[in-house]
Amino acid sequence: MINRKPLRSQIIEVVWQLIVEGKLQPNEPLREVHLSKLLNISRTPLREALQRLEWEGIVTSAPGKGFRLATLSEEEVREIYPLRAKLESYALELSGIPSSDVLEELTSINKKMLKTNSPKELVVLDERWHDLLLSNCTNRKLLEMIKVLHRQSQRYEYAYMNMDDKSKVSVEQHEQIIKYLQKGELLLASKLLAANNVVGVEALIESLKK
Amino acid sequence: MINRKPLRSQIIEVVWQLIVEGKLQPNEPLREVHLSKLLNISRTPLREALQRLEWEGIVTSAPGKGFRLATLSEEEVREIYPLRAKLESYALELSGIPSSDVLEELTSINKKMLKTNSPKELVVLDERWHDLLLSNCTNRKLLEMIKVLHRQSQRYEYAYMNMDDKSKVSVEQHEQIIKYLQKGELLLASKLLAANNVVGVEALIESLKK
DNA sequence: GAATTGTATATTGTATACAATATTAAACAA
DNA sequence: TTGTTTAATATTGTATACAATATACAATTC
Numbered sequence: 001m002i003n004r005k006p007l008r009s010q011i012i013e014v015v016w017q018l019i020v021e022g023k024l025q026p027n028e029p030l031r032e033v034h035l036s037k038l039l040n041i042s043r044t045p046l047r048e049a050l051q052r053l054e055w056e057g058i059v060t061s062a063p064g065k066g067f068r069l070a071t072l073s074e075e076e077v078r079e080i081y082p083l084r085a086k087l088e089s090y091a092l093e094l095s096g097i098p099s100s101d102v103l104e105e106l107t108s109i110n111k112k113m114l115k116t117n118s119p120k121e122l123v124v125l126d127e128r129w130h131d132l133l134l135s136n137c138t139n140r141k142l143l144e145m146i147k148v149l150h151r152q153s154q155r156y157e158y159a160y161m162n163m164d165d166k167s168k169v170s171v172e173q174h175e176q177i178i179k180y181l182q183k184g185e186l187l188l189a190s191k192l193l194a195a196n197n198v199v200g201v202e203a204l205i206e207s208l209k210k
Numbered sequence: 211m212i213n214r215k216p217l218r219s220q221i222i223e224v225v226w227q228l229i230v231e232g233k234l235q236p237n238e239p240l241r242e243v244h245l246s247k248l249l250n251i252s253r254t255p256l257r258e259a260l261q262r263l264e265w266e267g268i269v270t271s272a273p274g275k276g277f278r279l280a281t282l283s284e285e286e287v288r289e290i291y292p293l294r295a296k297l298e299s300y301a302l303e304l305s306g307i308p309s310s311d312v313l314e315e316l317t318s319i320n321k322k323m324l325k326t327n328s329p330k331e332l333v334v335l336d337e338r339w340h341d342l343l344l345s346n347c348t349n350r351k352l353l354e355m356i357k358v359l360h361r362q363s364q365r366y367e368y369a370y371m372n373m374d375d376k377s378k379v380s381v382e383q384h385e386q387i388i389k390y391l392q393k394g395e396l397l398l399a400s401k402l403l404a405a406n407n408v409v410g411v412e413a414l415i416e417s418l419k420k
Numbered sequence: 421g422a423a424t425t426g427t428a429t430a431t432t433g434t435a436t437a438c439a440a441t442a443t444t445a446a447a448c449a450a
Numbered sequence: 451t452t453g454t455t456t457a458a459t460a461t462t463g464t465a466t467a468c469a470a471t472a473t474a475c476a477a478t479t480c
Contacts, residue, residue: 006273007464008261031431042465044254047433051258055265057351063214064471066432079349086300139289141267141362145355152351214471217434241461252435257463274441276462423480430473436466443460450453 007041011049014039016151019058019069020120020158030059030067056148058155072156074205080156084149085197088134089190091146095136097181106132110174119161123154129174133193160207166200173199217251221259224249226361229268229279230330230368240269240277266358268365282366284415290366294359295407298344299400301356305346307391316342320384329371333364339384343403370417376410383409 015035018024030050032043039046050067053059061067098106109129116122127150137143173196180189225245228234240260242253249256260277263269267286271277308316319339326332337360347353383406390399 044464048261063216064432079351083349083352090296139293141289142293254434274462
């Protein structure tokens with residue numbers, strides 16, 4: 001079976017990579033002819049991709065002015081992370097205690113997080129950990145919303161990812177969450193997961209201010 | 211100042227109206243040439259509008275197969291409403307106690323809900339009531355998500371809106387929520403708001419099964 | 421020099437054209 | 451009849467074209 005992906009979804013990922021790699025800066029205009037030449041595609045699917053990113057809150061647009069990369073702001077951080085916290089802890093409660101296989105895999109990812117010293121890999125692993133933790137949740141709408149929030153928060157994390165001590169604390173919290181789950185303490189795990197989502201917010205905002 | 215809206219956002223509203231009025235049926239293919247002729251626009255902004263509705267969960271699409279109106283299902287109802295409950299009660303907690311002006315307006319809308327016997331108007335008033343209740347919430351991402359969930363749930367409500375007793379209960383709950391807020395009981399109000407979001411879910415599913 | 425108008429250029433928003441794929445049904449064989 | 455192949459048609463996906471708007475910059479006035 002051949003995988004036929006629409007161009008727009010491929011473009012979304014490529015543009016996302018450009019953002020992650022810092023090739024595109026916050027508030028930078030995203031000119032359609034320029035970008036479409038760069039990616040060797042026409043403007044139509046590019047616009048579709050940019051509109052999708054706009055709905056995800058990564059890109060903004062004004063009528064007649066076209067698209068630009070959204071700015072980063074303290075206010076947004078204070079919206080995204082607490083909301084992530086709320087949604088993820090709810091999703092965990094819905095998921096129930098994960099299987100022992102999943103718990104093992106969670107432990108394994110967490111160990112990798114401790115070992116790596118690549119901040120970029122850390123972000124990837126952290127997302128994988130959270131996704132896996134919630135993989136048993138059957139509320140797909142909830143999971144979609146969480147995914148959008150992940151992208152939004154990752155934009156900040158890629159931009160300011162030198163926060164060594166934050167990651168240490170986070171990994172320890174992950175461990176503790178796993179322990180709670182092994183003991184069947186779903187609610188405690190959920191509470192700690194919420195906390196885990198907002199750890200480092202203040203540090204992030206400090207970096208942001210500079 | 212002249213209000214310049216892109217075609218796509220106008221199209222979204224028109225297509226939404228077609229859905230609400232039952233002119234488009236669940237799972238019905240949305241053919242681009244047909245729709246664009248009907249609305250007297252080209253396919254480009256129409257596709258943009260349909261993609262937006264896809265992201266909102268109102269429309270589905272498969273590569274090469276184009277768009278169709280999403281089907282209605284019990285599973286989706288059981289995802290949407292509890293999520294709405296969670297998000298709205300959180301938003302209310304963030305909003306704090308509304309001003310007395312807002313509380314008055316909430317009472318007034320609620321009275322209209324009691325008076326009307328148009329199910330369609332009831333849906334509109336109910337959304338207005340909930341929006342106004344949360345209008346003081348500063349977390350815009352949260353409000354956006356709630357808005358999307360409102361559209362999703364409204365699709366069901368427009369399709370099966372003969373539930374007289376449900377609306378009675380709902381209006382009474384609204385009253386009680388207002389009373390709690392007047393007494394400064396934010397948390398109780400928030401709890402009841404959550405309950406208000408899931409009242410009628412079972413009745414809705416009953417109608418859905420037929 | 422600062423502000424303002426006019427003109428050229430760039431950019432977006434929408435429409436159309438073209439190419440690739442999917443659907444239909446018509447012809448044919450088992 | 452039932453199923454299979456093939457051709458015709460319809461539909462989508464992408465590219466391009468055109469029109470409307472925005473931006474930049476030079477000319478002009480004060």
